[in-house]
Amino acid sequence: MDLQRIKYFLALAEQLHYWKTAEKVNITQSALSRQIQSLESELGLQLFERNKRNVKLTPAGKFLKEKWEVELNELEYIHQFAKQLHLGERGTITIAHPDSISASIMPDILAKITQAFPKLQIKLVQVLYENQLDFLKNYKIDLAITRDITSEQGIHAKKIYSDHLALVVPLAHAFKKFEDLSTKRLKAQKFILPTKDEGSSYSEIIQALFKSYDFVPDVFLHSEFGSTIIALVRKGLGIAILPDSYMHHQSPGLRFIPLPFKTDILINWRADDHNPVLANILKLVFEN
Amino acid sequence: MDLQRIKYFLALAEQLHYWKTAEKVNITQSALSRQIQSLESELGLQLFERNKRNVKLTPAGKFLKEKWEVELNELEYIHQFAKQLHLGERGTITIAHPDSISASIMPDILAKITQAFPKLQIKLVQVLYENQLDFLKNYKIDLAITRDITSEQGIHAKKIYSDHLALVVPLAHAFKKFEDLSTKRLKAQKFILPTKDEGSSYSEIIQALFKSYDFVPDVFLHSEFGSTIIALVRKGLGIAILPDSYMHHQSPGLRFIPLPFKTDILINWRADDHNPVLANILKLVFEN
DNA sequence: ATTTATTAATGCGTATTTTGCATTAATGGA
DNA sequence: TCCATTAATGCAAAATACGCATTAATAAAT
Known part of the structure; x- marks a missing residue:
């Protein structure tokens, strides 16, 4: 069942007129007629009571009009949300950082992130130095800010301060x-x-x-x-x-x-982490 | 967006393997690959992170898997419900009847209906004799049980007792x-x-x-x-x-x-009422 | 390091589906 | 009775989806 069909149905359920509806949704009356017919046969029920003159919703059609309107809105919202996840504008990222910078560069970084991506959820955790890389590898954290230079396989690191x-x-x-x-x-x-x-x-x-x-x-x-x-x-x-x-x-x-x-502060992440949120945050952190 | 595509996606999101999934859903791997690709381009996002070897859900894919599963179930239920409306197994019907039969044939009729169609909602109302036909014509009631023989245009009547x-x-x-x-x-x-x-x-x-x-x-x-x-x-x-x-x-x-x-009891309904619930009830009432 | 096996993507011809145009058939109003 | 309106339908063209065979990438085996 194509969602487009449902949209055609909803348009017709509003107008109750094939020609006007067809024009509105930019197809011909013949196509609309057949779309509705396929929808009906697919569902095994009648959506409209119609003769050559009048179009009227059946009880089932009336019910589906109401329900489908809700569901389509819901889907619309879900798809938008998913798009934001894809763009890295939404989502969750877990960051470990040393206590020392919690009052200096962490606030700067966090301010930058929340300003650019206000819908992101950021989890801050404190992790013992020795556990940081393990946590990163095991997906317990996504980003580790450390003072340690590590050259682990599969972990990228870059000095930020x-x-x-x-x-x-x-x-x-x-x-x-x-x-x-x-x-x-x-x-x-x-x-x-x-x-x-x-x-x-x-x-x-x-x-x-x-x-x-x-x-x-x-x-x-x-x-x-x-x-x-x-x-x-x-x-x-x-x-x-x-x-x-x-x-x-x-x-x-x-x-x-x-x-x-001097002591360096490095940011570490999984080389194979393609989470768009991570990419966005890294770009932000490195861009100046 | 075809719901079938979403079903393919959900199958693949479970298996994370094109060949096995393709077999499971009875299409070729090539078709499945293209279905997923169209879905991705339609949504403007990536559902799977994949190379020639591995298939893995992206964050957006994971999100959509969860949400779509729910939505598809919901739609499934809605369609079933609509089918029942179509078959006249669900729905509401409003019946007016005279006080006199509320303890004799009304209970019989109602028992028959609720036994045959347990999901039907029946509304019983008492309407003054003189208003009954008006109410019927104006869709305030769907069925009027009367002692009056009426030969109104557009109203069918039949003796039941x-x-x-x-x-x-x-x-x-x-x-x-x-x-x-x-x-x-x-x-x-x-x-x-x-x-x-x-x-x-x-x-x-x-x-x-x-x-x-x-x-x-x-x-x-x-x-x-x-x-x-x-x-x-x-x-x-x-x-x-x-x-x-x-x-x-x-x-x-x-x-x-x-x-x-003797006085007759008649059942009256709109001749042009194609509500399947009405048809079912009339059949029940007349069948013996 | 090289070979082999696995597996997702893709080119291409075919089959299916959808569409638009023109026409038909039904129906309400003049 | 005729006319205007309007949903359905036959048909050919266009678009889409499909399967087959092949390709390209890569992990595992040797």
């Missing part, structure tokens, strides 16, 4: 600016650092930093969560090294001393 | 059986009779009855409603002449004395 590392100390601390730092004075400090993850490019940078001062830090605590680290530093339990993105968080009582080391 | 007239008296009344009646004794009675409607065949019969006893009755009250008349008779306000169908009503305190006069 980089920020400086900073030494984080309580306001009362003796370190006020970069020049205050020296190997000797740093050696005396207790450090709170991210979990040391072998092969993580982020922790490699931090190691490189200590190497430049030529000592091994006294690390009394590891934590993966920047917000935890910040809380501990504020309480005076030690000092930390964090990306200066954290400056954008509301963190009174702390001083960020920028260090000449 | 006839019952005797009966003299209705309180149990304590002197009249016990037909032989107790005489012109002299009847003359002394007060009568409660139906509204005298000129040209009504029913009231003509009652007039004929009195003519056979050769006197004009003392009618102190007219009422069109049998149940009202019965209540008045029971209170001793007079005696009445009613169709003996009323005997089937629960009416303690009354005696029905059958009279040798």
